[in-house]
Amino acid sequence: MPVITVYINGQKISTESGVTILEVCKANNIPMLTLCHLKGLHDIGACRLCLVEIEGVNRLLSGCTTQVADNMMIRTDTDRIKRYQRITVELFFAERNHVCAVCVANGNCELQQAGYAVGLDHIRYPFLYPECNVDTSHPWFVMDHNRCIMCTRCVRVCTQVEGAGNWGVMNRGHDVRIISDFNTPWGESSTCTDCGKCVHACPTGAIWPKAVAQGQLTKYPEMIGELVEKRKLLQ
Amino acid sequence: MDKPAAKKILISPVTRIEGHAKITIALKDNGEVDQAQFHVNEFRGFEKFCEGRMYTEMPTITPRICGICPVSHTIASVKACEMIQGIQPTYTANLLRRLMHIGQNISSHALSFFHLSSPDFLLGYDSDPASRNIIGLAEKFPDVALKGIRLRKFGQEISERITGKKIHAMGIVPGGMSYPLTIDNQQALMQWIPEALDAVQTGIRIIKDFHAANADMINSFATSPTMYLGTVGPHGEHELYDGLLRFVDAEGNVLQDQLSPTRYLEFIAERAVEWSYLKYPYYKPLGIEKGIYRVGPLARLNVADRMKTPLAQAEFLQFRALGNGQPVHGTFFYHYARLIETLAGVEEAAMYLQDPEVTGTHLQTFGRWNNATGIGASEAPRGTLFHHYETDDSGKLTMVNLLIATGQNNPSMNRSITDVARQYVHGAEVAEGMLNRVESAIRCYDPCLSCSTHAMGKMPMQIDIVNAGGEVLRSLQR
Numbered sequence: 109m110p111v112i113t114v115y116i117n118g119q120k121i122s123t124e125s126g127v128t129i130l131e132v133c134k135a136n137n138i139p140m141l142t143l144c145h146l147k148g149l150h151d152i153g154a155c156r157l158c159l160v161e162i163e164g165v166n167r168l169l170s171g172c173t174t175q176v177a178d179n180m181m182i183r184t185d186t187d188r189i190k191r192y193q194r195i196t197v198e199l200f201f202a203e204r205n206h207v208c209a210v211c212v213a214n215g216n217c218e219l220q221q222a223g224y225a226v227g228l229d230h231i232r233y234p235f236l237y238p239e240c241n242v243d244t245s246h247p248w249f250v251m252d253h254n255r256c257i258m259c260t261r262c263v264r265v266c267t268q269v270e271g272a273g274n275w276g277v278m279n280r281g282h283d284v285r286i287i288s289d290f291n292t293p294w295g296e297s298s299t300c301t302d303c304g305k306c307v308h309a310c311p312t313g314a315i316w317p318k319a320v321a322q323g324q325l326t327k328y329p330e331m332i333g334e335l336v337e338k339r340k341l342l343q
Numbered sequence: 344m345d346k347p348a349a350k351k352i353l354i355s356p357v358t359r360i361e362g363h364a365k366i367t368i369a370l371k372d373n374g375e376v377d378q379a380q381f382h383v384n385e386f387r388g389f390e391k392f393c394e395g396r397m398y399t400e401m402p403t404i405t406p407r408i409c410g411i412c413p414v415s416h417t418i419a420s421v422k423a424c425e426m427i428q429g430i431q432p433t434y435t436a437n438l439l440r441r442l443m444h445i446g447q448n449i450s451s452h453a454l455s456f457f458h459l460s461s462p463d464f465l466l467g468y469d470s471d472p473a474s475r476n477i478i479g480l481a482e483k484f485p486d487v488a489l490k491g492i493r494l495r496k497f498g499q500e501i502s503e504r505i506t507g508k509k510i511h512a513m514g515i516v517p518g519g520m521s522y523p524l525t526i527d528n529q530q531a532l533m534q535w536i537p538e539a540l541d542a543v544q545t546g547i548r549i550i551k552d553f554h555a556a557n558a559d560m561i562n563s564f565a566t567s568p569t570m571y572l573g574t575v576g577p578h579g580e581h582e583l584y585d586g587l588l589r590f591v592d593a594e595g596n597v598l599q600d601q602l603s604p605t606r607y608l609e610f611i612a613e614r615a616v617e618w619s620y621l622k623y624p625y626y627k628p629l630g631i632e633k634g635i636y637r638v639g640p641l642a643r644l645n646v647a648d649r650m651k652t653p654l655a656q657a658e659f660l661q662f663r664a665l666g667n668g669q670p671v672h673g674t675f676f677y678h679y680a681r682l683i684e685t686l687a688g689v690e691e692a693a694m695y696l697q698d699p700e701v702t703g704t705h706l707q708t709f710g711r712w713n714n715a716t717g718i719g720a721s722e723a724p725r726g727t728l729f730h731h732y733e734t735d736d737s738g739k740l741t742m743v744n745l746l747i748a749t750g751q752n753n754p755s756m757n758r759s760i761t762d763v764a765r766q767y768v769h770g771a772e773v774a775e776g777m778l779n780r781v782e783s784a785i786r787c788y789d790p791c792l793s794c795s796t797h798a799m800g801k802m803p804m805q806i807d808i809v810n811a812g813g814e815v816l817r818s819l820q821r
């Protein structure tokens with residue numbers, strides 16, 4: 109890969125081409141907020157937190173899905189970006205029913221961390237309070253749609269890493285939901301292998317093991333990326 | 344001119360209790376009290392919104408009902424979960440839970456006595472209501488106020504030293520505990536014991552002095568006899584955390600003993616009344632009229648045969664002597680009973696802290712859903728608390744019933760305020776200090792309304808004086 113030069117927040121950086129802005133930022137310790145990104149999975153730009161401004165481009169782009177180009181002038185720290193990030197995180201909270209105080213992921217949740225990162229102290233949008241199912245049918249795990257942010261990390265890990273393809277997405281807009289198989293209870297899925305990768309991949313308290321109490325949840329999302337690397341070695 | 348119609352006095356909001364409530368005093372045509380009612384107006388529907396959640400979430404959800412007795416809720420809840428799973432906590436976990444429960448009890452009792460009730464005793468029932476509170480107390484009796492505040496802090500520090508949190512009962516989980524007690528924290532807590540003992544003993548001196556100086560009032564203050572319900576250990580000893588239930592009748596006869604809390608529905612029935620969200624529970628075998636029973640410190644000391652620790656036992660004997668072989672019915676003695684329990688709590692805390700296993704690290708056993716039903720109980724500061732869960736075979740809650748201490752005391756609270764109102768209220772133009780006495784009957788029970796009706800927060804309360812036609816003649820609101 110040819111080496112190119114980009115400028116991130118004024119800093120001149122040499123990097124190989126064909127990589128995303130997020131990857132360059134990570135390699136150079138430039139902080140970037142992410143939620144739907146998980147190393148080992150294909151990025152889809154769903155959460156819109158990794159926003160960047162690129163000189164000559166009017167709209168904000170997602171850093172996880174935008175590849176660097178030679179002499180690209182990139183900013184990750186503008187007020188505009190911060191404003192949009194904050195709006196986005198607020199909307200996540202307003203969209204479903206997040207009661208952190210009683211959530212199993214409390215203190216161990218990437219959405220909560222994003223909230224802290226954008227300085228969330230209140231939410232300016234009306235809460236939708238949608239009625240959401242809590243699917244407890246799986247013998248080991250719970251899927252609580254109240255806390256799902258539709259990042260689809262579960263869908264991607266299940267398809268791209270485990271190869272089972274249990275999880276999918278149904279409906280649009282506010283009615284969009286993660287579904288198991290063709291919308292059957294998770295416990296009745298014919299494709300789920302009970303591997304638990306989605307439990308680790310899920311950034312929030314939406315998927316969790318029945319055996320844990322609040323304060324005991326340990327998720328290990330990095331495991332997914334490590335697994336993918338190890339599998340490459342075996343091929 | 345028409346003759347004055349029968350009147351009602353409404354005391355609303357009752358100050359210095361937790362929650363929102365209202366007292367209505369109904370006057371007869373001659374201005375004397377017909378009856379008084381204690382209404383609770385908020386309803387939070389806690390049970391309903393828990394349905395559909397996993398039962399394992401209940402120990403985290405239910406302590407949020409109330410900031411004063413979260414540990415009792417968590418303990419009742421984890422016990423219900425342990426019944427569903429069919430497991431037992433470890434020895435160390437039991438010690439730590441006992442400590443946390445004692446800590447909460449001490450801080451709740453300290454709040455009730457020093458912050459909420461002692462202003463009446465030390466400043467006087469008729470003193471200026473604006474300063475008849477902990478602030479006023481701190482001005483006139485700074486040492487007492489400080490002791491009360493420190494005692495409450497000790498209670499909170501127990502939970503903080505075990506789990507890192509002062510208020511909510513994190514770390515108490517089905518099967519045991521999430522956090523161990525470190526040796527440093529164990530020693531830091533032991534340091535508190537002498538100071539905490541001194542603070543409780545100060546409280547006991549205050550209440551005894553007040554008893555001595557006001558014997559007439561105390562001995563005639565809301566003394567209607569009732570049954571009592573409380574938890575006792577295997578030898579009939581006073582117990583807050585584990586143990587089985589005992590019912591005694593108004594003469595002190597033991598009607599039920601070593602009763603598993605899982606059988607609560609066989610012995611307790613509830614009746615809804617239209618003027619309050621609090622239901623009227625009663626002892627089923629005796630029916631609504633005769634089955635009126637009380638829970639809480641007074642009840643626990645009336646059902647127990649003895650205390651577990653020496654200083655508390657000495658006080659217990661003095662307390663029981665007040666009843667001349669019968670239960671102590673005087674509602675005022677709730678305060679004394681509360682302080683004896685606090686004394687026992689400090690002594691027991693020292694006992695558990697010295698157990699070599701208290702810093703052990705075998706903290707949790709594990710299980711999964713095995714039984715549809717889970718029922719757990721604990722003795723909350725205000726009395727016996729039951730959590731009852733029904734689940735489907737995936738562990739999802741299909742029914743939640745929480746039977747709360749204040750709910751169980753509700754019929755007696757009404758009886759007590761009626762007694763006191765009849766004694767002190769004559770006509771609508773009654774002095775504020777007299778209405779304060781009516782309120783103080785409620786404060787004896789230390790009701791926590793936010794949890795008993797599942798209402799949120801601390802709200803003030805009001806007293807209405809109403810005539811027989813329901814017309815409000817006077818309304819006190821502070």
Ligand code: SF4
Pocket residue numbers: 205206207208209211212213214215217218219220255312313314
């Ligand atoms: S998933 Fe995260 S943000 Fe949502 S309730 Fe749980 S802890 Fe809070």
Ligand code: SF4
Pocket residue numbers: 255256257258259260261262263286309310311312314315
């Ligand atoms: S369940 Fe979790 S991983 Fe799946 S889409 Fe929702 S938040 Fe993302």
Ligand code: FES
Pocket residue numbers: 141142143144145152153154155156157158170171172173
């Ligand atoms: S991390 Fe880039 S859009 Fe979600």
